[in-house]
Amino acid sequence: MSKSIGKRSSKKGFFVSEGVMRAFERNFKNPSSLIKIWSRSSTILPNFVGKTASVYNGHKWVSVLLTDGHIGHKFGEFSPSKVQCKHSGKKKK
Secondary structure (H helix, E strand, C coil), X not given: CCCCCCCCCCCCXXXXXXXXXXXXXXXXXXXCCCEEECCCCCECCHHHCCCEEEXXXXXXXXXXXXXXXXXXXXXXXXXXXXXXXCCCCCXXX
């Protein structure tokens, strides 16, 4: 019986885009530079903690302060790309 592994096999490891790695390396050299992330599918690594990244959600940039709780999650989880539809209930006249 095989064990359910999920979307990504543990033997493959995590995915981090090369552009994201370059952006964070550039930020270590010049800490005042802004980190812009287009790759929402990249995983947040421990060496990204304490930095603020702007994640593009297809419409605008969402600033995210990366903390210990974000490690292992994807950048896209913290910048919602869809508008939450709310029903108005009874309309006032």
